[in-house]
Amino acid sequence: MSQPRGPLSQLRRGHEELVLGLLRKHGPLSRGELGKHCGLSRTTLYDILAELVTSGAVVTASAQETPRGRGRPAETLTLNPDAGQAIGIDFARRGLHVAAVNLAHEVVGSASEPHPADLSWEGRVELAERLIGSLTGTGSGALRLGALDAIGVGVVGPVAGPTAGPMGGPEGGPSSGPMGGPEGGPASGPVGGSAGPDAEDGGQEGGGADDAAVAEEVAPHPVQVLLRERFGVPVLIDNNTRLAALGEAIWGAAAGGRDVLYLRLSHGVGGGLVVGGSLHRGAYGLSGEFGHITVEPGGARCGCGGTGCLETVASIRAVLDAYRAAGGRADGVPELLKAVRAGDATALRLLDGVGARIGEVLAALCNAIGPSVIVIGGELAEAGGALIGPVERTLGEHVMPVSRHRVSLRRATLGEVAGALGGIALVLHESPLLSRYPAGPDLALEDLMNP
Known part of the structure; x- marks a missing residue:
């Protein structure tokens, strides 16, 4: 998905968010009504609308009713909730939380369920699949997996960035030191290995200094591989507590x-x-x-x-x-x-x-x-x-x-x-909070997309 790469791109993204926000707040609006609300020049507004219509974020609604004698009814535009969707998953130590939004940034639904701390990654992904399935249905607001664009995932512990060296911990990877994760467990960066999920009492598992010396590539986290196999979309991963901070800063107690x-x-x-x-x-x-x-x-x-x-x-x-x-x-x-x-x-x-x-x-x-x-x-x-x-x-x-x-x-x-909502923000990568943030951590994203 697109991401801001400079001041002009960020300005354009801000204009797009303004238009999408007006449509979320007021419902279907004509181009003229949008112009009155947003204050953008006609040229800029029409350019932004053309891009949103082309991307599928905005669609033409039914013509609004107008009094007789005033000509043809004006065309109105509205959000397209089926244009694309994103899922966020928080793989916490003893529970799993999922949330989904559509391209209009409307929350489609959320679900949570506790689980044992020693549940395997395979078991956790199966639980995630079931919770995501509980959000699907036939209603107008239901999650449609066919429109799924990406999944943002939060896991316990430090997660190495796109250019960072290998991090180790519960997945059996090498470690650069006895540093634990924000949830109290060992570092769970996207490192090779498939040992079980986070140990209850922390502690380092996996290789030592010799392993770290030869490990030069950061492999995908097991949960990235498993989710990619199940859903066939890109999977971005980061620390779940940091994603919770992102969620609270965008939608929650610290918004703004x-x-x-x-x-x-x-x-x-x-x-x-x-x-x-x-x-x-x-x-x-x-x-x-x-x-x-x-x-x-x-x-x-x-x-x-x-x-x-x-x-x-x-x-x-x-x-x-x-x-x-x-x-x-x-x-x-x-x-x-x-x-x-x-x-x-x-x-x-x-x-x-x-x-x-x-x-x-x-x-x-x-x-x-x-x-x-x-x-x-x-x-x-x-x-x-x-x-x-x-x-x-x-x-x-x-x-x-x-x-x-x-x-x-x-x-x-x-x-x-x-944390799940923060995962969605990571996928959309459209918040100003992420303007200087890596688009990943997705060093292995190309491998995931082209297995």
Whole structure:
């Protein structure tokens, strides 16, 4: 699909988005009505419309009714929901989330389902296929796989970019070091190998330094190959937490923000950054590893190989273990949240301490990066004020005074499909947030398209 490559291309894309947005908001409009709404010159508007009609994004609607005696009814244009569709899939550690949009950028549907952490890639792709199938149907808004253009995928851990060296981890590939992923597992970059999906407790699997020395090409991630076989379309892949940050920055709590810090508190702890209006990926896809910032020197061992990381304090397992060790009873997050709502002193005291550690990390990041918006998502964020309150209090205590009243702390709004929606944005590659972002990571895309 097309992507902006320079100022003029970005300007044109902005004009196209303006026209598509007007048609989404107002429904079928004539060229004259579009001209009144958009403010573009007649020549520019007609040029943009011609391109949209040629691409199939816009089609002619039925002629609008006009009073008698005023000549032939004006031709109206409308969005073509069947022109093309994109699917986003978030392969999270213990669950799978899918979302689909049409070429008009309208969400066709979404679906989610939990699964065991040790489910194989084949099993996860089968589950994805079933969830995608649940979005198909005969209604006007149903997903039509025949119109599918591409799939954007989020996976746990660092994902090497188009020109980056091999990354290793759970797929059995080589590794350049004991760096874990934003969800707390080992690095899961698009590297050769087909060992099972993410190990529950992190740790590096696969080859050592000798393997890394001879591995010069980045092979497709197993999930890319499996999805390509099933759907026959390009599959782009990136870190799922970074894609969730992208989703929140486009459609969610931070929509419109140019400097955004996103933190997800789930089975792992990770995040993403929007810096100067662009999603930041970092060298070798390692941006957003907030869960591996040390908060307790000499503390518990982390899956990344370090000790005392934020993830050892603020991940779901860490919080539940600490709650049970303090005498609480909870088999999962729902029971913990129930205890919080009931005013359980043990749960509230625990979350106050966890929130303080999170606030310290966020304050340090704010002082280094200077975001205007901080978004907190993930299952633990559902604790609401019991967790967010201490985060906000500690953030205020440690951030530079000049920034104290300039940073907006918000809860995520997109829920569990944020990563899937970010995958769709990666496929469309039309958001200004991606203007300086690789069109991949798709180094193996040609191989996928020409097996």
